[in-house]
Amino acid sequence: MIDLKLVRDDPDRVRASQRLRGADESMVDALLSADDARRSAVARADSLRAEQKTIGREVAQAAAHDRPAVLHRAKALADEVKAAEGEQSHADAALRAAHMGIANIVEEGVPPGGEADFVTLATVGTPPIVAHPKDHTEIGAALKAIDTDRGAKVSGARFYFLTGIGAQLEFALVNLAMQQAAAAGFIPVIAPALVKPEIMEGTGFLGAHSAEVYRLADDDLYLVGTSEVALAGYHSNEIIDAAELPLRYAGFSSCFRREAGSYGKDTRGIIRVHWFDKVEMFSYVPADDAAEEHQRLLAWEREFMDKLELAYRVIDVAAGDLGTSAARKFDIEAWFPSQQAYRELTSTSNCTTFQARRLNIRTRGAHGNEPVATLNGTLCAIARTIACLLDHHQQPDGSVYVPAALRPLLDGREVLSAP
């Protein structure tokens, strides 16, 4: 949810944000009129309720012979109150619907345009030159690290088994990520992969991208696409002591994505899959500190990329390509020699107070309780990172170079070769 006060005070800014996203500007006016309608409905119901209280006391105190007359008036009033309350709840629902329909306000400086209109903020490292690059699927099969055939046999397309060194690589990456996060002051968390509807909605995943989410109809639960969902829900309906901020969590969980609408995209290998594990950073900070925290998350992501000795670039994602909750998003794309392209490995979003409003997460500030800002950033999406490591660090002899930081977690191995 965006700040209603801001919509009232500066509707043009909200309209401009909608326009940047390629969304409908008129929704801003719909929101404003829903807000007005709700206010007058509330005022009317409030005053009727006050009247009802007064008359209730009269009923209790009335002498026996006055009682029928007073009761008659009270009954008539009760009907009015009921009607007014009905209108109020209708207006509440209408406001909520209008409010939920508007995406977060785009941060100043975000490039305009769509998916192709990102701005490259930094390019780091030199893409390795590989004479006849194999892709990670081929390398993974040779190393007996990735088995997509049996993944398909057992679970269908976009599923995989990690075996042998592949499985060990996952544990090594998770440990490396968690060690870095803990050293930076993050609280390590193992988060649930199933969440309630209100948590899923609060994080903004049931809006434009709801087709992307798995739902268990029998239990009315959703499978998370990222532990961001559970980590955002963690403090829902809480007031966080200002002294505890910033609060930083590093969550590990499985992630599930339906990949609806991505038919034919990355069908080979484990770059785009229905299930993978991920270590995710999540920060709760005072609203004023959000933009700076966003830079910190990006720096931690870059630190991890550097440890993996990958060549990558950092991009500022254009407004039209932002998720519902994000005010700004930076992606890190690493080089895949077999594709001769940079592909997304991590993504960090500043959700400002958007998620916190929906999930009712506040802190005591100078003007009473105020929503906090929430931010998330990938530290390591395991499957895709393994794909990149194999591709990026492949050697002419078919082995794979192991970055120095990973060696202690892989029994000191400097290369991976076929067993």
Added chain:
RNA sequence: GGAGGGCUCGCAUAGUGGCCUAGUGCGGCGGUCUUGAAAACCGCUGUUGGGUGAUCCCCAACCGUGGGUUCGAAUCCCACGCCCUCCGCCA
């Protein structure tokens, strides 16, 4: 899955239809006293929405959630959720 017990303001508790405009204790905050502290005493104490964006003031709502009965519900009725205890099943 089955059987019981519970859910009230940060915590603990009182409250079985209208003097509940939710009391009391603890904790917390402020003050008096004190060289300082403790004790004692005094005062304050949650959340949401609205009243011309206002830390004061006024109004309304909130007693797990959602419905219902009633002129009126923390209190009565129904459904659901969660927690606890036991039984069954189980990694």
